[in-house]
Amino acid sequence: MNDLHDTRRLNADVDRIETEPYYEPVGAEVALFEAAWASRVPVLLKGPTGCGKTRFVEHMAWRLARPLVTVSCHDDLTASDLVGRYLIVDSETVWVDGPLARAVRSGSLCYLDEIVEARKDTTVVIHPLADSRRILPMEKRGELLRAPDEFMLILSYNPGYQSVLKELKHSTRQRFVAIEFDYPRADLEARIVVAETGIDGSMAERLVKFAAMTRNLKGSGLDEGASTRLLVHAAQLMQRGVAPRDACAAAISLALSDDPEMLAAIDELASAVF
Amino acid sequence: MNESRYSQSELEEKLDDILCAALSSRRSAAAVAAGIAPLSRAQQEFVLDWAQVAAQNAAELGYQFSAQAPQALTLFGRSGAEKWLLRALDAYDKEGLYPACAALKDLNGFKRASDAAGEGVALAEVKRVLELFLLGLAGRRLQLEAAEDTWTDTETIFLPVRIAHYPERARNFRLYKAIAVHHWAQARYGTFNLDLPAVLAGYAAPERALAWLNLLEAIRLENQSGRAFPGFSALFAGLRPALSASLAAAREQLSCAGASIADSVRLLREHYPLALPEPFPYMGSLRPERAAEVRGERIAKERRALYTELTQLRLAAQAERRDPQTGEPDLDVESSFETLDFELQIDGEAVAPPEEVARLMRSIIQDFGEIPEEYLLASGPGAYAADSLPEEESGGSGETRASGGRLYDEWDFRRRDYRKDWCVLFESEVPQGDAAYVAAVRARYAGQITQLRRRFEALRGEDRLMRRQQEGDDIDFDAVVEAYAERKSGIEPSERLFVQRRRSDRNIAVMFMVDMSGSTKGWINACEREALVLLCEALEALGDRYAIYGFSGWTRKRCEIYRIKTFGESYGDAVRCRIAGVEPRDYTRMGVAIRHLTGILNEVDAKTRILFTLSDGKPDDFHDGYRGDYGIEDTRQALIEARQSGIHPFCVTIDEEARDYLPHMYGPASWVLIDDAGQLPLKTAEVYRRLTS
Ligand SMILES: Nc1ncnc2c1ncn2[C@@H]1O[C@H](COP(=O)(O)OP(=O)(O)OP(=O)(O)O)[C@@H](O)[C@H]1O
Numbered sequence: 012m013n014d015l016h017d018t019r020r021l022n023a024d025v026d027r028i029e030t031e032p033y034y035e036p037v038g039a040e041v042a043l044f045e046a047a048w049a050s051r052v053p054v055l056l057k058g059p060t061g062c063g064k065t066r067f068v069e070h071m072a073w074r075l076a077r078p079l080v081t082v083s084c085h086d087d088l089t090a091s092d093l094v095g096r097y098l099i100v101d102s103e104t105v106w107v108d109g110p111l112a113r114a115v116r117s118g119s120l121c122y123l124d125e126i127v128e129a130r131k132d133t134t135v136v137i138h139p140l141a142d143s144r145r146i147l148p149m150e151k152r153g154e155l156l157r158a159p160d161e162f163m164l165i166l167s168y169n170p171g172y173q174s175v176l177k178e179l180k181h182s183t184r185q186r187f188v189a190i191e192f193d194y195p196r197a198d199l200e201a202r203i204v205v206a207e208t209g210i211d212g213s214m215a216e217r218l219v220k221f222a223a224m225t226r227n228l229k230g231s232g233l234d235e236g237a238s239t240r241l242l243v244h245a246a247q248l249m250q251r252g253v254a255p256r257d258a259c260a261a262a263i264s265l266a267l268s269d270d271p272e273m274l275a276a277i278d279e280l281a282s283a284v285f
Numbered sequence: 286m287n288e289s290r291y292s293q294s295e296l297e298e299k300l301d302d303i304l305c306a307a308l309s310s311r312r313s314a315a316a317v318a319a320g321i322a323p324l325s326r327a328q329q330e331f332v333l334d335w336a337q338v339a340a341q342n343a344a345e346l347g348y349q350f351s352a353q354a355p356q357a358l359t360l361f362g363r364s365g366a367e368k369w370l371l372r373a374l375d376a377y378d379k380e381g382l383y384p385a386c387a388a389l390k391d392l393n394g395f396k397r398a399s400d401a402a403g404e405g406v407a408l409a410e411v412k413r414v415l416e417l418f419l420l421g422l423a424g425r426r427l428q429l430e431a432a433e434d435t436w437t438d439t440e441t442i443f444l445p446v447r448i449a450h451y452p453e454r455a456r457n458f459r460l461y462k463a464i465a466v467h468h469w470a471q472a473r474y475g476t477f478n479l480d481l482p483a484v485l486a487g488y489a490a491p492e493r494a495l496a497w498l499n500l501l502e503a504i505r506l507e508n509q510s511g512r513a514f515p516g517f518s519a520l521f522a523g524l525r526p527a528l529s530a531s532l533a534a535a536r537e538q539l540s541c542a543g544a545s546i547a548d549s550v551r552l553l554r555e556h557y558p559l560a561l562p563e564p565f566p567y568m569g570s571l572r573p574e575r576a577a578e579v580r581g582e583r584i585a586k587e588r589r590a591l592y593t594e595l596t597q598l599r600l601a602a603q604a605e606r607r608d609p610q611t612g613e614p615d616l617d618v619e620s621s622f623e624t625l626d627f628e629l630q631i632d633g634e635a636v637a638p639p640e641e642v643a644r645l646m647r648s649i650i651q652d653f654g655e656i657p658e659e660y661l662l663a664s665g666p667g668a669y670a671a672d673s674l675p676e677e678e679s680g681g682s683g684e685t686r687a688s689g690g691r692l693y694d695e696w697d698f699r700r701r702d703y704r705k706d707w708c709v710l711f712e713s714e715v716p717q718g719d720a721a722y723v724a725a726v727r728a729r730y731a732g733q734i735t736q737l738r739r740r741f742e743a744l745r746g747e748d749r750l751m752r753r754q755q756e757g758d759d760i761d762f763d764a765v766v767e768a769y770a771e772r773k774s775g776i777e778p779s780e781r782l783f784v785q786r787r788r789s790d791r792n793i794a795v796m797f798m799v800d801m802s803g804s805t806k807g808w809i810n811a812c813e814r815e816a817l818v819l820l821c822e823a824l825e826a827l828g829d830r831y832a833i834y835g836f837s838g839w840t841r842k843r844c845e846i847y848r849i850k851t852f853g854e855s856y857g858d859a860v861r862c863r864i865a866g867v868e869p870r871d872y873t874r875m876g877v878a879i880r881h882l883t884g885i886l887n888e889v890d891a892k893t894r895i896l897f898t899l900s901d902g903k904p905d906d907f908h909d910g911y912r913g914d915y916g917i918e919d920t921r922q923a924l925i926e927a928r929q930s931g932i933h934p935f936c937v938t939i940d941e942e943a944r945d946y947l948p949h950m951y952g953p954a955s956w957v958l959i960d961d962a963g964q965l966p967l968k969t970a971e972v973y974r975r976l977t978s
Pocket residue numbers: 033034035036037058059060061062063064065066067124169195203207239240243
């Protein structure tokens with residue numbers, strides 16, 4: 012039952028992107044990505060949560076005019092979830108491609124978000140796709156898919172994890188060109204917040220300044236500082252009339268910590284800029 | 286003011302006099318005197334005076350008062366402690382001795398009552414919030430410490446133990462915050478970036494000049510910080526009186542963008558002869574000599590640290606070049622004092638520096654307004670201070686070779702090479718301690734242990750789906766479908782049609798390496814031992830294999846490793862007694878300990894191996910220069926070696942001083958900082974759980 016349900020979900024994920032997703036380049040990542048795509052080398056996106064990785068991939072898919080298949084990896088995701096499986100339909104067995112197989116067949120970009128969360132056996136199926144062979148063996152079906160030139164594999168990975176069990180293996184890592192992401196520079200980040208929410212520039216600058224202060228607390232009671240995503244959320248609330256400090260508390264502080272003293276300190280930081 | 290404090294025996298003598306009627310053969314004044322001995326002379330006098338007053342009512346009251354007074358002073362400050370005693374004397378008059386003593390003992394009740402009545406705020410209550418606030422604000426750590434005078438040396442801000450200026454609690458808190466911000470701003474906006482003692486020496490009355498300068502600076506800092514943080518303008522303006530005409534005129538000049546200490550110094554000339562206005566309540570005093578000293582030390586330290594980091598970036602950049610002939614890579618930094626942002630370029634290309642480099646750069650920009658040109662030169666800041674060099678010793682190892690120690694290399698960062706067979710390491714067992722100790726800790730933490738065990742069991746119970754089993758708790762649809770297809774095409778179908786959930790095999794081995802150096806003496810050691818007990822409880826629930834070893838030493842010729850629990854041993858009585866026997870020993874030579882334990886850990890057959898160090902972060906061996914950069918670099922190198930051998934090193938460091946070399950030293954490992962040793966027992970187990978889930 013679970014499986015059927017999954018399949019319906021998985022079928023809905025091939026995405027043709029018609030309008031340009033807004034993306035503000037932070038460094039040379041666009042050119043790097045294009046070069047990797049042209050050379051048929053897969054890409055690994057490293058960076059903290061909410062810094063624009065997903066948005067970047069959507070943007071690149073639009074730029075390269077390729078469909079995008081996104082899989083959010085979780086700890087129950089197995090190799091057959093990616094590759095495909097047999098189902099019983101009217102007492103007939105039917106093979107259904109998994110998202111990875113569909114991406115290969117259609118020459119899409121395939122984005123495996125948070126790959127370290129997936130089960131270890133998934134790395135086995137992506138390895139042959141990620142080196143010069145560019146093939147996807149579908150053992151159950153006895154079929155070997157050869158990836159067309161347009162196909163590209165993209166992994167994302169947040170190195171902030173502390174768990175040693177979730178480090179990416181070297182054999183996986185070394186197959187990919189890595190693009191490192193971080194929160195955008197202050198002026199760019201403010202521009203992003205403005206573009207995403209329509210908030211005025213000086214408010215966006217204050218939000219960015221506030222974010223930088225929370226990032227100083229990383230490792231001293233916070234696992235992560237405020238991400239660009241959280242700034243966008245706070246600005247959205249403010250655009251709907253929520254007072255700035257309340258918006259910061261609701262959209263940012265409470266997303267970062269449960270510790271009352273930490274929350275008090277963050278609120279004091281907000282009071283310095285708002 | 287600086288009369289030296291009474292010694293414990295002097296105090297004991299005085300208390301004997303005051304309290305004699307309340308003392309007996311079972312109750313001497315010694316314990317009370319011991320509590321009062323660490324107080325300042327002024328506080329000691331306070332306690333003695335009031336003890337006398339109380340004892341005149343009833344000797345027992347005098348006794349109870351002096352026994353509780355040190356804690357009362359910490360909690361309530363002097364005026365609060367006075368009220369606390371007066372309340373008890375009142376109770377004595379109205380209700381008698383017993384209720385009066387109860388009132389004295391009930392410190393918490395008094396605190397609650399006085400808080401509710403708006404009696405002010407104690408530093409202890411707000412310290413953590415304000416320290417976090419300052420860390421967010423400054424991007425580098427500023428410590429808060431209670432003191433009689435309010436001032437800063439640019440790394441520690443000294444402020445009153447309690448503030449009760451206003452009737453409302455919130456307002457008292459705002460004053461604390463204003464003091465913190467004002468003194469942060471001195472470091473941030475460069476109050477000490479000029480040679481102030483030289484400036485002051487030019488005045489007939491330097492004290493007066495200093496007081497004026499302090500006021501002018503307060504105005505400048507209010508405006509400079511208010512520019513970047515509008516909230517601070519409101520904060521300061523709400524707490525200080527309206528400005529006098531002359532100060533209002535000064536503000537005109539001190540509020541423009543980029544006004545610096547030089548502008549305040551210039552204005553000092555004209556203000557010096559004028560009548561001094563009242564200082565603002567958050568101002569405190571300036572101590573330029575002390576600040577210059579601390580600032581100078583920081584600058585030297587950070588310059589060295591940055592040099593080391595940049596050298597590595599340079600080497601990396603050089604290695605990446607196609608043509609290595611073209612000389613040193615060219616470094617360039619653009620920085621902004623306003624925002625503390627900077628852009629680092631290597632050979633004209635912007636690079637994102639590692640976090641540690643970014644932190645150093647921001648700190649240096651705060652002290653200089655920019656990254657000085659010469660900081661980027663490849664030649665570096667010259668020779669390292671002589672006191673950080675180990676003495677060269679010759680031919681010492683022959684004799685120790687015979688006495689059963691193992692020899693280890695040590696990394697010498699100046700040579701960029703190892704000193705061969707430099708350390709001699711001895712392994713022995715920790716002597717057994719009190720057999721009842723572990724039981725007592727378990728009883729004390731009973732509730733938390735149950736929770737810990739439950740959470741760890743949940744980890745262990747992480748199920749794995751085993752597919753294609755003969756039997757199981759679920760149908761394996763893939764297998765059924767396949768069997769169906771096979772039957773249709775006439776093949777004998779498989780009977781393995783079930784999925785089964787199995788406990789996953791974690792296959793982790795962890796080595797706990799515990800600091801037993803002298804610097805852990807007292808509180809830290811007590812917390813370490815409790816942490817070990819909780820770790821054992823948790824790991825027993827989890828089933829990971831683990832060993833515990835302690836380390837300490839005395840010079841390179843006697844590095845000690847103490848066995849507490851080997852991988853093979855179970856958590857039984859012997860291990861428990863050894864945990865109780867963990868005691869502070871001598872110095873810390875961390876590198877060799879890491880190397881030795883890495884060796885032991887690598888002999889264990891496990892998929893994941895973790896070296897988990899627990900220390901107070903001071904690589905320190907007084908006798909042959911392990912202290913300082915040498916020890917830091919050797920520790921770092923040993924962690925790199927461990928990592929290269931396939932181990933995951935992880936460091937938990939208890940650090941009440943927040944030393945800034947930690948990121949560099951522990952860089953090759955993952956690490957966390959625990960700033961309060963009291964959190965160690967519960968935090969450590971939690972950290973381990975997160976590390977492995
Ligand atoms: N460079 C950028 N250009 C445009 N928008 C951005 C950029 N960076 C971040 N954002 C904004 O931040 C939000 C979060 O980014 P995104 O979802 O791409 O993060 P992510 O890195 O994929 O995070 P996670 O690791 O949690 O999946 C986006 O929805 C967008 O609003």
